Amino acid sequence: MPGLRPDWNRGGVIREDGAMTAQILDGKATAAAIKSDLTARVAALKEKGVTPGLGTILVGDDPGSQKYVAGKHRDCAQVGIASIQRELPGTATQEEIEAVVRELNEDPACTGYIVQLPLPKGIDENRVLELMDPDKDADGLHPMNLGRLVLNEPAPLPCTPNGVLTLLRRYGVEIKGAEVVVVGRGVTIGRPMPLLLTRRSENATVTQCHTGTRDLSAHLKRADIIVAAAGSAHLIRAEDVKPGAAVLDVGVSRSAEGKIVGDVHPDVAEVAGFISPNPGGVGPMTRAQLLVNVVEAAERSVG
C-alpha cells in the first residue's frame, strides 16, 4: 500500500498521519491467486479427459443465498469448472429437495456439489446433508466428512474455516501456539473451525464462545486471533481486542438498505494487527476453497 509502512512488531501498518491501523487480510486478492492456480489445474484435468463440475442446490429466494450461489458459478466459469444449477421454490418439500440430492448423486457431470444453507424453516437440514454422496460433498459438511476431520483422516475441508486458515497463513499470522477465540457455533464455521485449528499442523489453542458464554469480553481480550462468526452486528468492539491481534470478520447481518454489516466494529482496525474486511475478506475465500475441494476431488479421481 503506497504511503504505508508495516510495523513488524504487531503486523499492523502505520498510516501517513502516523496512526496505527491493521493490515488488511485481503480475501479478494488471495482468492484471485487461488483461482489462477486452479485454472491451470483444471486445464490439466481436461487434457486427461476429466471436466470438474460443481452442482448447487438452492432452495427459496433469500437474496443473500442467491448472491452467494451466483458468485460460486461466476468463479466456476473463471477457472473452467462446469456449472450445474438446481433451484427449488421456498415451498419445496423435504421429499422434493431429497429427490434433487439423489439426482446429483447420480449425475456423472456433477463431480461435486453443495446444498446452499440455510434451508427454509421446516426442512430437516441434517437429513438432506446425510443423503449426499460423501464423495461428492464439496463443502465438507457431510457427517462422514466431518467425522473424518475429527478422526484426522483425509476429507474435503469446510470452505469458510479453510478460507480463514489460508488467509492467516498467506499474511504470515502465527497460528502455532496462538490463543484463538471462535465466536459462534454454526455448522458452516463455528463447529468445524476449532477442528482445523487444533490439528497438529496448526497447533492453536481454541476457546469457543457462543450465546451461552458468560463473559465474552474476557475471552476476547486474551485472544491472539479472533474468528467472529456470530452474525451479530458490531459485536466485537475495539475495547475487547488485544493490540496486534488478528481479527477475522465472518458474521453477516444486513442493514435496512441490505448492506452487509459484519460482526466487527470498524474501530477495531485501530487496535488490531490484522483485520479481514467484510465484504472482501472471508466471503471470497469461502468460494475459492469450494473450488479447491472440487478440483482436488477431480484430481483424486484420475489418481
Ligand SMILES: Nc1nc2c(c(=O)[nH]1)N[C@@H](CN(C=O)c1ccc(C(=O)N[C@@H](CCC(=O)O)C(=O)O)cc1)CN2
Ligand atoms: N452450503 C453452504 N452454505 C453456506 C456456507 C457454506 O460454506 N456452504 N457459508 C455461508 C455463505 N457462503 C457460502 O455459501 C458465502 C458467504 C459469502 C460469500 C461472499 O462472496 N461474500 C462477498 C459479498 C457478497 C455480497 O455482496 O453479499 C464478500 O464477502 O465479499 C460467499 C459465500 C452460509 N451458507
